[in-house]
Amino acid sequence: MKDFRLYNNIAGWGVFVIATLVYLVTIESTASFWDCGEFIAASYKMQVGHPPGAPLFLLFGRIFSLFAGGNAEFVPVMINALSALASSFTVLFLFWTISHLALKITGKKEVYTPSELIIVLGSALTGSLSYAFSDTFWFSAAEGEVYASSSLFTALVFWAILKWENVAGEKAANRWLVLIAYLMGLSIGVHLLNLLAIPAIVLIYYFKTYKISRRGVFYALVVAIAILASIMYVLLPGLVQLATWVERITVNTFGVPYW
Numbered sequence: 001m002k003d004f005r006l007y008n009n010i011a012g013w014g015v016f017v018i019a020t021l022v023y024l025v026t027i028e029s030t031a032s033f034w035d036c037g038e039f040i041a042a043s044y045k046m047q048v049g050h051p052p053g054a055p056l057f058l059l060f061g062r063i064f065s066l067f068a069g070g071n072a073e074f075v076p077v078m079i080n081a082l083s084a085l086a087s088s089f090t091v092l093f094l095f096w097t098i099s100h101l102a103l104k105i106t107g108k109k110e111v112y113t114p115s116e117l118i119i120v121l122g123s124a125l126t127g128s129l130s131y132a133f134s135d136t137f138w139f140s141a142a143e144g145e146v147y148a149s150s151s152l153f154t155a156l157v158f159w160a161i162l163k164w165e166n167v168a169g170e171k172a173a174n175r176w177l178v179l180i181a182y183l184m185g186l187s188i189g190v191h192l193l194n195l196l197a198i199p200a201i202v203l204i205y206y207f208k209t210y211k212i213s214r215r216g217v218f219y220a221l222v223v224a225i226a227i228l229a230s231i232m233y234v235l236l237p238g239l240v241q242l243a244t245w246v247e248r249i250t251v252n253t254f255g256v257p258y259w
Contacts, residue, residue, distance in 0.1 A: 004112050004120075008099050011121050016092040019132045023084035023141045030076045032143045040079050040144045044072070052236075054146050056189030061144065076144060083148035087132075087141030090148070093155035095128035100162050146191045153187035153194040161201045168208050177205075188236065195231060199224035 031037040035050070042049045043061025064082040068074040102120040112120075131137055140147040157180050164176035180201065187194035202224035203217070210216055250256040 004103075004117065007117060007121060008096065008124075011125065012092050012095045012099075015095045015125065015128050015132070016088050018129070019091040019141075020085065020088040022132075023087055023138075024081060026138070027077065027080040027084050027142045028144075032145075036144045039146065040076050043079055043144070044075050052192070054190055056186055057146050057149055057191075059189075060149070079144040080142065083144060084141050086148040086152040087137065090137075090151045090155045091128050091132045093152075093159040094131055095124045097155070097159050097162060098127040099124035100159075100166075147193070150187065150191035150193045153183055153190060154197050157183050157187075157194065157197050158200060161204050165204055165208050192232070195228055198228050198231075202227065 028036070031040050038049055039054070039057070039061065041047070043058045044065045046058065046062055049058065060082055061079045064078045065075045068078045099120055102123040106116055106120060137151070140151065160176050160180050160183070164173060164180075167173040167176070184194065184198075199221065202220055206212075206216060206220035247258075251258060
């Protein structure tokens with residue numbers, strides 16, 4: 001198992017390096033003609049983008065824009081590089097996810113034969129690199145848009161639930177669940193697409209914790225949909241509404257200045 005972890009880490013980071021080099025070589029030198037120009041300008045000037053907003057992405061975009069060295073013409077390249085690196089890390093976590101699942105199919109052992117290593121790591125290489133060079137994902141990796149960063153959050157939280165599944169029942173295992181909740185919260189500041197990982201996470205938790213049955217799977221899906229709906233239709237709009245009420249009270253009643 002120790003040898004497998006070593007090869008798994010080396011191969012994963014190898015895939016990361018390949019993806020990073022390709023994405024950085026092929027990134028846009030300016031802005032694609034859709035939302036990219038808005039995101040780049042909003043990041044550079046720390047402004048507000050179109051609803052529902054992507055504040056975390058804009059913050060990271062601003063950080064990357066600082067590496068332009070004050071040259072405004074180079075700002076789009078640096079913010080596009082943010083998407084390139086986010087996509088590279090997405091491919092990295094996808095590699096480790098596939099190798100984890102392939103390992104479960106072959107069965108965990110202390111020692112693996114060369115052919116078993118080739119099967120597991122070859123599966124991860126094939127799957128991750130195929131995704132890395134797929135048309136839509138590569139486009140997202142080359143431009144200053146939120147989808148690359150959103151994909152990273154999705155890959156990261158799914159990898160984290162598999163890490164929890166490995167140590168479920170052990171002391172402090174639930175720290176992975178806390179991390180997932182935190183990452184989910186952060187992902188809302190990039191794009192709501194990451195919330196679609198919730199059903200998969202709930203199912204993995206159910207399969208690991210409870211005895212599997214058709215009724216149990218149905219209930220797990222109901223819980224997943226309920227969590228997703230509560231975040232989408234209660235928590236998110238509710239927080240905005242609460243902020244609105246607080247601002248009205250503080251400004252109109254107590255005379256506090258805006259912001």
